[in-house]
Amino acid sequence: MLENDQLQSFLTELRRGSLTLAVLGCxxxxxxxxxxxxxxxxxxxxxxxxxxxxxxxxxxxxxxxxxxxxxxxxxxxxxxxxNEKGEAVYQELLNEWRKMQRNIESICGRDEDNE
Amino acid sequence: MLENDQLQSFLTELRRGSLTLAVLGCxxxxxxxxxxxxxxxxxxxxxxxxxxxxxxxxxxxxxxxxxxxxxxxxxxxxxxxxNEKGEAVYQELLNEWRKMQRNIESICGRDEDNE
DNA sequence: CTATTATACTGTGCGACACACAATATTATC
DNA sequence: GATAATATTGTGTGTCGCACAGTATAATAG
Known part of the structure; x- marks a missing residue:
């Protein structure tokens, strides 16, 4: 049986940084x-x-x-x-975020794959 | 001029959690x-x-x-x-990671979009 | 043979942020 | 009058990527 707490811990780490991106985007x-x-x-x-x-x-x-x-x-x-500075940071972050997604997908497989 | 340190800080936060996923996948x-x-x-x-x-x-x-x-x-x-437990955690994390990607893309736009 | 680089790993402290807990205030609804 | 919704602020903790530091030795270059 998985420890739910442990999984939640990992998910919290995933959310760090991502929430910033989402908020700046909104x-x-x-x-x-x-x-x-x-x-x-x-x-x-x-x-x-x-x-x-x-x-x-x-x-x-x-x-x-x-x-x-x-x-x-x-x-x-x-x-x-x-603001303008925020926009610049946002674009950089988004670029890096996208690169990261692709890199992780190259390891973990794309969504459509039957993983 | 952007503070590179600030951008790096944000990128470090993005990496948290993601590195775990990548390592488990490898x-x-x-x-x-x-x-x-x-x-x-x-x-x-x-x-x-x-x-x-x-x-x-x-x-x-x-x-x-x-x-x-x-x-x-x-x-x-x-x-x-x-191991078996790791595999289970990995699958859960990957599922949640993918949901998160889609959710953020719904805010920030897909990669192909001319953002 | 010496110097440098590569290989292979362990230890520890810090800064930043999502979360959790706590709270205030007041409008709207029942 | 009671409850829920709206709208916001304050603060402490746990976790992990990073940075700094280190050991050991095989392989390579000169």
């Missing part, structure tokens, strides 16, 4: 935090609020995102959008 | 450490010895690999191979 269109959470769920990137909000703040402090408050609605919302 | 055929290093280089998975050897030991201690020493050659070599 923020080519401005989103506020809670809506981004929904968008990620829609794309089957199951991310908790407790993970997403700190990630947004971290990426902003790293200079890849900009944010501003919209207080015109009944609830204040913090909108985030990728 | 070890469906037994390898000794140094040969695995070469095989990974051939597959453009550029991994340092200082990263690979600890990863092999860690995966063995986690019960996914078995190892044995071959001392018949002029140099002793430690062979590693995936």
């Amino acid at each position: 923020l080519k269109q401005p989103h506020y935090g809670y809506a981004l959470l929904q968008t990620m769920q829609d794309k089957h990137i199951d991310i908790e609020a407790n993970t997403l909000y700190p990630l947004l703040r971290r990426l902003e402090s790293q200079g890849l995102l900009v944010s501003d408050w919209d207080t015109s609605e009944s609830r204040p919302r913090k909108y985030y959008a990728i | 070890l469906k055929q037994p390898h000794y450490g140094y040969a695995l290093l070469q095989t990974m280089q051939d597959k453009h998975i550029d991994i340092e010895a200082n990263t690979l050897y600890p990863l092999l030991r860690r995966l063995e201690s986690q019960g996914l690999l078995v190892s044995d020493w071959d001392t018949s050659e002029s140099r002793p070599r430690k062979y590693y191979a995936i």
